[in-house]
Amino acid sequence: MTIQSTAQSIFITGTDTDVGKTYVCALLLKQFNQQGQPAIGYKPIAAGAQQTPDGLRNDDALILQQASSGNPSYQTINPICYEPAIAPHIAAAMVGESMSIEQLNQWWQQRDQQYEIEIIEGAGGWRLPINDNQWLSEFVIDQKLDVIIVVGMKLGCLNHALLTVEAVKNDGLNVIGWIANQLSEPMPYYQTNLDYLIKNMPAPMLGEVNSNQQAKPKLFDLAHFS
Numbered sequence: 302m303t304i305q306s307t308a309q310s311i312f313i314t315g316t317d318t319d320v321g322k323t324y325v326c327a328l329l330l331k332q333f334n335q336q337g338q339p340a341i342g343y344k345p346i347a348a349g350a351q352q353t354p355d356g357l358r359n360d361d362a363l364i365l366q367q368a369s370s371g372n373p374s375y376q377t378i379n380p381i382c383y384e385p386a387i388a389p390h391i392a393a394a395m396v397g398e399s400m401s402i403e404q405l406n407q408w409w410q411q412r413d414q415q416y417e418i419e420i421i422e423g424a425g426g427w428r429l430p431i432n433d434n435q436w437l438s439e440f441v442i443d444q445k446l447d448v449i450i451v452v453g454m455k456l457g458c459l460n461h462a463l464l465t466v467e468a469v470k471n472d473g474l475n476v477i478g479w480i481a482n483q484l485s486e487p488m489p490y491y492q493t494n495l496d497y498l499i500k501n502m503p504a505p506m507l508g509e510v511n512s513n514q515q516a517k518p519k520l521f522d523l524a525h526f527s
């Protein structure tokens with residue numbers, strides 16, 4: 302299928318941590334790059350990283366770097382990185398640092414804007430604290446980014462999906478749509494749950510990702526993109 306899209310910055314959130322945000326981001330980047338639209342993936346905040354001779358490296362950011370067009374540097378993809386694999390604001394405090402929305406806004410304004418598509422992976426779910434007084438969602442609001450919600454298809458996801466889309470919309474943002482991601486553990490009554498979401502989510506389903514590591518042929522319906 303052909304994706305119709307102009308320059309766009311898309312924030313990828315999820316129903317929870319570990320629901321396949323990075324997995325879906327990599328698939329989206331691949332789809333855009335394969336059809337000749339240069340796309341880059343960002344992981345603005347990462348917690349959980351290995352020390353290497355080149356500095357801290359986070360697995361999500363490495364996956365996004367690999368899937369991005371034009372060999373961007375690691376620092377370009379992931380400006381804020383902490384070693385402990387815990388909530389990022391706690392990880393920051395543990396190493397005597399802090400982060401803020403102002404810092405993220407400044408990073409965003411100074412980024413290289415040569416890409417047609419920018420995919421920004423969040424951390425955790427929608428209301429992710431970045432310090433005691435601010436959430437990552439405030440950065441998305443400040444920059445008016447369009448949002449895609451990755452729904453990790455497991456027990457509890459109906460509640461998480463409905464609450465997430467409600468919160469994003471209440472924050473005044475455009476939800477392009479949501480993606481059903483079947484995790485490696487098959488969900489009992491998958492199709493029944495999916496049908497419920499299709500009927501009740503106030504945003505279009507952009508596609509399903511199956512759990513055998515392979516995207517379905519007509520994966521993302523990006524006709525909804527601007």
Ligand SMILES: Nc1ncnc2c1ncn2[C@@H]1O[C@H](COP(=O)(O)OP(=O)(O)OP(=O)(O)O)[C@@H](O)[C@H]1O
Binds near residue numbers: 315317323483484515
């Ligand atoms: N559709 C899928 N098929 C197979 N494996 C998957 C699929 N989706 C996710 N996974 C695997 O599940 C794990 C969690 O996925 P992923 O890292 O993409 O989640 P995440 O939401 O980005 O997590 P985090 O909140 O840590 O950023 C990874 O090992 C990933 O490879």
Ligand SMILES: [Mg+2]
Binds near residue numbers: 322323324361422
């Ligand atoms: Mg991730």
